[in-house]
Amino acid sequence: MPTALERTLIVMPALNEESSVGTVVHEVLSTLPGVSCIVIDDGSKDGTARAANSAGAEVAQLPFNLGVGGAMRLGFRFARENGFDNVVQVDSDGQHDPAAVTALVDELQHADIVIGARFAGKGTYVVKGPRRWAMTLLSAVLSRIAHTKLSDTTSGFKAMGPRAVALFASNYPAEYLGDTIEALVIAAKAGLTIRQVPTEMRERAAGAPSHNPVKSAVYLARAALALLVGLLRPSIPLPGDAS
Amino acid sequence: MTLASYILGVVAALLVLLIVIEMLRRRRLRERHALWWLIAGVLALLAGLFPKGLQWAAHLVGVQQPTNLVFFVSIAILFLVCLQQGSELTTVESKTRTLAEQSAMQELRIRELERQLLDKDRLSSDPDQG
Numbered sequence: 001m002p003t004a005l006e007r008t009l010i011v012m013p014a015l016n017e018e019s020s021v022g023t024v025v026h027e028v029l030s031t032l033p034g035v036s037c038i039v040i041d042d043g044s045k046d047g048t049a050r051a052a053n054s055a056g057a058e059v060a061q062l063p064f065n066l067g068v069g070g071a072m073r074l075g076f077r078f079a080r081e082n083g084f085d086n087v088v089q090v091d092s093d094g095q096h097d098p099a100a101v102t103a104l105v106d107e108l109q110h111a112d113i114v115i116g117a118r119f120a121g122k123g124t125y126v127v128k129g130p131r132r133w134a135m136t137l138l139s140a141v142l143s144r145i146a147h148t149k150l151s152d153t154t155s156g157f158k159a160m161g162p163r164a165v166a167l168f169a170s171n172y173p174a175e176y177l178g179d180t181i182e183a184l185v186i187a188a189k190a191g192l193t194i195r196q197v198p199t200e201m202r203e204r205a206a207g208a209p210s211h212n213p214v215k216s217a218v219y220l221a222r223a224a225l226a227l228l229v230g231l232l233r234p235s236i237p238l239p240g241d242a243s
Numbered sequence: 244m245t246l247a248s249y250i251l252g253v254v255a256a257l258l259v260l261l262i263v264i265e266m267l268r269r270r271r272l273r274e275r276h277a278l279w280w281l282i283a284g285v286l287a288l289l290a291g292l293f294p295k296g297l298q299w300a301a302h303l304v305g306v307q308q309p310t311n312l313v314f315f316v317s318i319a320i321l322f323l324v325c326l327q328q329g330s331e332l333t334t335v336e337s338k339t340r341t342l343a344e345q346s347a348m349q350e351l352r353i354r355e356l357e358r359q360l361l362d363k364d365r366l367s368s369d370p371d372q373g
Contacts, residue, residue: 063338063345064338064341225274233268233270234269
């Protein structure tokens, strides 16, 4: 029986991350024994694919930018076609600590989706203003429909078990914020169990979340719209349940 | 304004909103394409429900006939939707072109790989015959 990590595929969506993707891939492969790693180059204009490839990752190059949701769906389909049970999404900018993947994958024994959460007591990640309100709103509503406390619903650090991979391989939203918010709504409505594990985020290699109030307000509106649309839409049955 | 025309205005606006939301719900329309229609529906509903508000808005921007403001805003929204669709079509066309190029180049690579495989087969089977 292969270990849980050997049955796990790390999917890393990357857009113009030439400077960091190599280090992250290297770190993932050296800290997680037996794990496989695919980088989805989401239409980068720089040497992202080359850097990822020479660090030892499998690389899939999209001919143009599809967004994180589109890139992740390719990752889920690749996992299905190559017999991986679990998928872990890790950012290619180095903000997620690969050592925490083990904790997420362990927790998959009790859940279908495990979120690496930034605000669950570990680490020092601070957000203010409309962005803060958006996160509070999302966390309140999603916690309710998932029947568990979720404090960081827009985290890009997530582990998916076999049932979630099967569901997402055909139904992963490509809309902005859809890959986080609507995906969780789809999963909760399909009856999947969602848990969170506190994780510490590292300083991003480049750039910080925007503190421009107008942008934050637009973010709040878009998050609310994504949530509303997700809730309005009919639930998608789990593949295989129908038969 | 008669009661019938008041009802007509409100019902028409509600119908627009209902159709757009139902299409969104059934994934027949993406959020970004639905946005202008949602704005149009909400504006039409407001104008239908509160004709006084429409008169106030017309007065505010110096339009003498409130209905002319309705026509102006409707045309402006239609214009914006057309413009957005033109821009989306341009993006889709350029993506199709990229895909076609990629498919042609992959065809070339596959043919090259097949040729190399064939050559290798011939090389390895030749000594047996000789």
